Amino acid sequence: MKLKELIQYVDPNLTQNIVDDVEVSGICHDSRFFKEGDLFVAIRGSQFDGHEFIDAAIQKNAAALVVEDEKRIPSFYKGFFLKAQNIREVVDKLSSKFYDFPSSKMFMAGITGTNGKTTTSQMIYKILSHKMPTAVMGTIDYRFASKSLPSSHTTPDAIEMQKILAQWESQGAKAVSMEVSSHALALHRVDSLQFDVAVFTNLTRDHLDFHITMEEYESAKAKLFQVILKNSQKEKKRAIVNGDDSHCRSMICKEIPTWIYGKTVGDFRLENYKLGLDESEFKLITPVGSCDFRIKSIGLHNIYNSMAAVGVGLHAGMQLSEIATSLNELEFVPGRLQRVDFKNPVRVFVDYAHSDDALKSVLGFLKNLKDQDSSKNKIITVFGCGGDRDKGKRPLMMKAVETYSDLIVVTSDNPRTENPEAIINNILQGATPLKIADGQIIVEADRRKAIEIAIQKADSGDVVLIAGKGHENYQIIGTQKFPFDDYLIAKEILNKK
Numbered sequence: 001m002k003l004k005e006l007i008q009y010v011d012p013n014l015t016q017n018i019v020d021d022v023e024v025s026g027i028c029h030d031s032r033f034f035k036e037g038d039l040f041v042a043i044r045g046s047q048f049d050g051h052e053f054i055d056a057a058i059q060k061n062a063a064a065l066v067v068e069d070e071k072r073i074p075s076f077y078k079g080f081f082l083k084a085q086n087i088r089e090v091v092d093k094l095s096s097k098f099y100d101f102p103s104s105k106m107f108m109a110g111i112t113g114t115n116g117k118t119t120t121s122q123m124i125y126k127i128l129s130h131k132m133p134t135a136v137m138g139t140i141d142y143r144f145a146s147k148s149l150p151s152s153h154t155t156p157d158a159i160e161m162q163k164i165l166a167q168w169e170s171q172g173a174k175a176v177s178m179e180v181s182s183h184a185l186a187l188h189r190v191d192s193l194q195f196d197v198a199v200f201t202n203l204t205r206d207h208l209d210f211h212i213t214m215e216e217y218e219s220a221k222a223k224l225f226q227v228i229l230k231n232s233q234k235e236k237k238r239a240i241v242n243g244d245d246s247h248c249r250s251m252i253c254k255e256i257p258t259w260i261y262g263k264t265v266g267d268f269r270l271e272n273y274k275l276g277l278d279e280s281e282f283k284l285i286t287p288v289g290s291c292d293f294r295i296k297s298i299g300l301h302n303i304y305n306s307m308a309a310v311g312v313g314l315h316a317g318m319q320l321s322e323i324a325t326s327l328n329e330l331e332f333v334p335g336r337l338q339r340v341d342f343k344n345p346v347r348v349f350v351d352y353a354h355s356d357d358a359l360k361s362v363l364g365f366l367k368n369l370k371d372q373d374s375s376k377n378k379i380i381t382v383f384g385c386g387g388d389r390d391k392g393k394r395p396l397m398m399k400a401v402e403t404y405s406d407l408i409v410v411t412s413d414n415p416r417t418e419n420p421e422a423i424i425n426n427i428l429q430g431a432t433p434l435k436i437a438d439g440q441i442i443v444e445a446d447r448r449k450a451i452e453i454a455i456q457k458a459d460s461g462d463v464v465l466i467a468g469k470g471h472e473n474y475q476i477i478g479t480q481k482f483p484f485d486d487y488l489i490a491k492e493i494l495n496k497k
Helices: 003-010 050-059 087-098 117-129 158-170 183-184 214-230 300-315 320-329 356-373 395-404 418-426 433-437 448-454 486-496
Strands: 027-029 036-041 064-067 082-083 107-112 134-137 141-146 148-149 175-179 197-200 238-242 258-262 268-275 280-286 289-295 347-350 377-383 407-412 440-443 463-465 472-476 480-483
Touching: 003 087, 027 087, 027 158, 036 050, 036 087, 036 258, 050 064, 064 087, 064 141, 087 158, 107 117, 117 134, 117 300, 117 320, 134 158, 141 347, 183 214, 197 214, 197 300, 238 300, 258 300, 268 300, 280 300, 289 300, 289 320, 300 320, 300 356, 347 486, 356 377, 356 395, 356 463, 377 395, 377 448, 395 407, 395 418, 407 418, 407 448, 418 440, 448 463, 448 486, 463 486
Parallel strands: 027 036, 036 064, 064 082, 107 175, 107 197, 134 175, 197 238, 238 258, 258 268, 347 463, 377 407, 377 463, 407 440
Antiparallel strands: 134 141, 141 148, 268 280, 280 289, 472 480
């Protein structure tokens, strides 16, 4: 693409010093992957400042530079540069233009919320795949057809995202089910995406290390609905919002047709439901009629996720019957209340829950089912908290786990650059001292040993929840990733029990 065409898309009035025949071969903000002819974007990140790599980009014959601080450009550089007031907004526009607006050519579903994004996006992926070739982008991976890319972020940066979307569209994708994180919304990664439908699952405390306040966090989530209102050029746009969440009003724009879902009130509501340890059954009332559903995802929270996914399917023009069939075919979502071994009398589950609200939801469901079976059976919970993340939620997570658990093993999650013992001490600020003294709360920083302790202490009929990491197959210690999979480790220990 010609540099002039690209730059004038960002600023139509900017023509000075743009050489007409300069070609841009790509857009890059990482000097490690920069190649000759690329447009170099100097982004200030949390760990690195892209301005530090301007010299290296010039030496590799950058087509042009985009910077926030023009004083960092060396005096010998005579090529074109664009000074950006907000470089992330500019990168979003440049990327969408360079890759020819791929989201405008596919049905786009964006899902935001604290909990449930991954499960909902996977459900939507399964539903839409019955109607058209569909891709999914989120926490687990970026996947289309038989090809899967590892997930760098829940929502990748604008350059990577537009590149992937363009590749999928060229390969025949007609729809994308996409998790949209609050980070992505705050950092302008999705401003130019042409969404057909936006989903809000819920909002509880999380990521306050980044957003600082709940008000800022809520505002970031609500931005998805401003994006679809102001930026999406799709003919039929819709919002689908969890009406049972106290923050739902912030997500509703009167200019966008909106479907509300909830337990008893809304456009989508439950007539009855039945929860089990193997599957969930429910009857759903919708704007086009009612239908019975049976899904292998367990827990009331997953029925809520299903309601949102059904709404997306209907908006895409599908019939209720085919939506029900596709949801029934979804085996499970990795690391989301995933049972480790159905044959073992000790019931072990792995779940991604890493906030106090998510833990309350998952443990509350498990406790209700356990009590129906036998009040004598125990709930044993293994959990930790991520390092270099919101410290304020750590004692809150402890209190949530205490409420529903008979035995707790506090351990490491992804400690990153924090001392694991310091993280555990933060967690224990929310603990009842007597439970520590009585041995109801055990501390074991080694996560593998912690899982082993929990399973070895479990008797037939007991429930063990291993929370926090879910589908992840690694543990981050310092700045390195080490192989670690809760599911595989628990399976190994169960087989030896």
